[in-house]
Amino acid sequence: MDRTLNPPSSPAPLPSDAGAAVAFAAAYFDGNSASAQPVYLRIAGAQLRVTRADESDTLLWQGTLHALRWSEAFRHAPRQALLPDGGTLEINDRGELDTVLTAAGLGPSRVVRLQRRWPAALASLLALLLVTAAAYVYGLPAAAKWIAFNVTDGIEQRLGDLVLQELDDGDFLAPSTLSHGRQERLAARFAEMAARAAPGVSYRLLFRNIDGPLGVNAFALPGGTIVLLDGLTGGDGRLSLTDEQILGVLGHELGHVKHKHVMRRLIQTAGTAVGAAVLWGDIAGLAANVPVSLGALQYTRDFEREADDFAVEFLHANGLTPSPLLEFFRQIESLSGSKRAPAFLSTHPSLKERQERLQRAVP
Amino acid sequence: MTRNHDPFAELEPGTLRDELNPELAQREAAARAQREAEEAQRRLAEHARRLEFTGDGAEYFRIWIVNLVLTVVTVGLYSPWAKVRKTRYFWQNTVLDGHRFDYHGNPWAILRGRLLAVLLLAAYTWGTDFSPTLALATIAVLCLAAPWLFLRAQEFKLRNTSHRGLRFGFDASARDAYRHLLPLPLIWFSGAIATAAFGASETTILALSTLSGFAFPWMHHQLKQFQHSRAHYGGLHARFDPVWSSFYSAYFIGGAVLVLVVIGLVILTMAVTSLAGPGLLTDASSALGIAIGALAYAVVWPFMATRMQRAVWGHTTLGPVRFWTYIDSGDLLRLVLSCMALTVVTCGLYWPYAAVRLARYRVQCIELRTTLPPRELAAGLQPAAQRASGDGAADLFGLDVGL
Numbered sequence: 001m002d003r004t005l006n007p008p009s010s011p012a013p014l015p016s017d018a019g020a021a022v023a024f025a026a027a028y029f030d031g032n033s034a035s036a037q038p039v040y041l042r043i044a045g046a047q048l049r050v051t052r053a054d055e056s057d058t059l060l061w062q063g064t065l066h067a068l069r070w071s072e073a074f075r076h077a078p079r080q081a082l083l084p085d086g087g088t089l090e091i092n093d094r095g096e097l098d099t100v101l102t103a104a105g106l107g108p109s110r111v112v113r114l115q116r117r118w119p120a121a122l123a124s125l126l127a128l129l130l131v132t133a134a135a136y137v138y139g140l141p142a143a144a145k146w147i148a149f150n151v152t153d154g155i156e157q158r159l160g161d162l163v164l165q166e167l168d169d170g171d172f173l174a175p176s177t178l179s180h181g182r183q184e185r186l187a188a189r190f191a192e193m194a195a196r197a198a199p200g201v202s203y204r205l206l207f208r209n210i211d212g213p214l215g216v217n218a219f220a221l222p223g224g225t226i227v228l229l230d231g232l233t234g235g236d237g238r239l240s241l242t243d244e245q246i247l248g249v250l251g252h253e254l255g256h257v258k259h260k261h262v263m264r265r266l267i268q269t270a271g272t273a274v275g276a277a278v279l280w281g282d283i284a285g286l287a288a289n290v291p292v293s294l295g296a297l298q299y300t301r302d303f304e305r306e307a308d309d310f311a312v313e314f315l316h317a318n319g320l321t322p323s324p325l326l327e328f329f330r331q332i333e334s335l336s337g338s339k340r341a342p343a344f345l346s347t348h349p350s351l352k353e354r355q356e357r358l359q360r361a362v363p
Numbered sequence: 364m365t366r367n368h369d370p371f372a373e374l375e376p377g378t379l380r381d382e383l384n385p386e387l388a389q390r391e392a393a394a395r396a397q398r399e400a401e402e403a404q405r406r407l408a409e410h411a412r413r414l415e416f417t418g419d420g421a422e423y424f425r426i427w428i429v430n431l432v433l434t435v436v437t438v439g440l441y442s443p444w445a446k447v448r449k450t451r452y453f454w455q456n457t458v459l460d461g462h463r464f465d466y467h468g469n470p471w472a473i474l475r476g477r478l479l480a481v482l483l484l485a486a487y488t489w490g491t492d493f494s495p496t497l498a499l500a501t502i503a504v505l506c507l508a509a510p511w512l513f514l515r516a517q518e519f520k521l522r523n524t525s526h527r528g529l530r531f532g533f534d535a536s537a538r539d540a541y542r543h544l545l546p547l548p549l550i551w552f553s554g555a556i557a558t559a560a561f562g563a564s565e566t567t568i569l570a571l572s573t574l575s576g577f578a579f580p581w582m583h584h585q586l587k588q589f590q591h592s593r594a595h596y597g598g599l600h601a602r603f604d605p606v607w608s609s610f611y612s613a614y615f616i617g618g619a620v621l622v623l624v625v626i627g628l629v630i631l632t633m634a635v636t637s638l639a640g641p642g643l644l645t646d647a648s649s650a651l652g653i654a655i656g657a658l659a660y661a662v663v664w665p666f667m668a669t670r671m672q673r674a675v676w677g678h679t680t681l682g683p684v685r686f687w688t689y690i691d692s693g694d695l696l697r698l699v700l701s702c703m704a705l706t707v708v709t710c711g712l713y714w715p716y717a718a719v720r721l722a723r724y725r726v727q728c729i730e731l732r733t734t735l736p737p738r739e740l741a742a743g744l745q746p747a748a749q750r751a752s753g754d755g756a757a758d759l760f761g762l763d764v765g766l
Contacts, residue, residue, distance in 0.1 A: 074456065
């Protein structure tokens with residue numbers, strides 16, 4: 001199989017313009033057909049002459065090296081150059097071509113020089129890890145916090161309303177079975193405590209019901225809506241909680257509202273997804289989701305810790321200790337059993353960790 | 364096909380052998396035809412050239428990591444330059460008959476294209492959260508623009524790829540693209556469209572979803588057909604013979620394997636987690652689900668890809684050039700699994716090595732067969748005729764859809 005269309009690399013001696021000229025053998029494509037024509041390139045300083053590599057030695061092109069568009073040098077590929085008249089040169093016999101081009105001012109760019117050396121590549125890897133870690137731990141949370149408090153403030157309410165409407169309409173949330181009297185009493189007491197602990201934080205307390213294990217819960221929506229479910233207020237007898245304990249949980253949810261956690265989580269998850277797509281987008285869309293899920297879980301655990309801390313402040317501002325919350329955790333633990341997922345797969349820090357944090361806050 | 368000899372020369376002059384013995388004549392004609400076909404096949408095989416790939420994993424790792432850092436530090440703005448460099452690396456390391464390919468995409472055009480894509484994606488994502496009308500409007504715009512976008516993407520990709528100094532090309536009018544491709548997003552989003560237009564019932568939506576599911580192999584085939592049948596190089600136009608039955612069999616087999624694999628993995632997972640405790644399953648369900656999905660995809664994709672590649676290349680011709688691929692699902696499966704395992708274990712650092720290995724395998728499986736010797740073929744090729752109107756638009760937005 002005749003593969004090398006390059007002639008042997010000993011061209012005819014140069015005519016009058018001798019001096020420090022270097023010659024290379026190459027294949028030339030004139031852009032009008034796909035036939036490869038063997039040529040010689042003679043480079044003197046920044047001047048280039050392209051001549052046919054046969055007895056005729058016809059001059060095909062001459063000019064400066066800078067008039068050509070040179071490809072980046074890859075180790076196992078010939079150098080390619082685009083001539084201004086539309087022709088292409090394929091230079092297999094590279095020899096000192098790189099040196100000659102560098103001498104003429106057409107050396108490799110900074111990026112290419114970085115790519116060539118292993119120390120530079122490993123330094124890049126280190127830089128990548130540091131930048132990514134910094135962005136994940138500091139950069140993105142800070143940016144999300146700023147955006148949540150300064151940019152998306154107005155949209156939050158609408159988002160919360162939309163979600164609530166969907167939950168209500170989709171029969172996910174049923175009307176509460178708690179008596180109106182009890183609802184009003186809890187709401188009033190909570191309003192009092194909230195005014196003391198977090199003045200200026202607007203919220204709305206709603207009562208709903210979900211059947212089954214999911215019903216032992218309370219959650220906050222963007223815009224300040226706190227939903228308290230019947231499972232916590234003692235509807236089905238699984239838990240018997242005092243008012244203080246319920247209010248402790250509501251304090252935790254108020255912490256979510258005050259710090260705009262849900263909005264920040266949305267922004268941070270989106271940011272993590274974009275980051276994962278940039279880092280691993282090459283690989284597969286699906287594979288990029290795993291780090292996003294894990295990364296997002298870490299963020300929610302941070303938020304839960306922050307909400308727990310606020311709950312302690314909330315109770316403290318109203319003259320109570322964290323013990324109601326501790327009691328609540330103990331009851332939850334007996335309800336769900338001791339085996340739970342490892343911490344890094346869970347949305348909340350482990351119960352043990354939350355209890356320890358609360359214990360430390362008890363005076 | 365020229366006949367080198369006169370069939371009647373075999374007859375003895377004056378006899379009426381054929382008329383008296385038609386069966387014998389038929390058999391002789393059949394034998395002659397077969398000999399000629401075999402000879403043509405031999406001539407085809409004589410000028411068979413396989414593609415080669417000279418890329419190196421270590422070299423590409425260095426290129427990849429440096430470009431990745433630059434992309435991350437510039438929050439993605441450097442990515443078009445990284446993409447051009449990567450594409451040039453893979454093209455310039457692909458060899459046919461001793462000569463390389465090349466890519467000339469303009470990074471600025473690609474940057475404009477990517478910013479446009481980000482805007483549309485943002486509009487859609489935030490639209491679904493805040494304003495359903497915005498989301499619907501975005502989908503509508505995307506559906507209507509999709510054929511045009513795909514056309515521009517193909518033009519950009521092919522016009523910027525060259526071999527032996529001649530550029531490839533893609534020749535299709537907008538009307539052509541719409542006629543061929545508009546049914547695709549319409550069928551795919553038929554459920555959403557029906558709901559928005561006249562509030563369809565759940566059964567209607569279910570029926571439409573099932574219909575679009577069944578139509579998916581056909582849609583995939585339409586896309587490939589449009590892609591391959593409008594490409595041209597050196598004055599030669601590509602042809603693509605319809606082969607949608609192969610696509611259907613590929614998807615059917617892929618679906619069957621997927622079901623088996625998912626069932627197997629789910630059983631395995633439940634067995635493992637029952638040892639660890641009930642809490643593990645509910646808490647880790649999303650991560651486990653993704654892991655099962657990724658593994659299933661890695662196992663199923665080689666089977667489907669092999670079948671479809673064989674079908675597509677076996678039915679594509681470029682003038683007198685026929686294609687063939689030696690791709691084998693067993694080899695590809697082993698390759699994909701080992702690459703995936705190593706990539707996961709190294710947290711993604713093995714990826715550039717894996718990319719080079721995959722590219723090498725796929726490229727080196729492809730073979731070109733012609734009856735003409737390559738030199739003659741090369742000599743007969745001409746540059747693509749320039750379409751004055753199309754070029755500006757193709758360069759304005761360097762759209763790459765990754766198809």
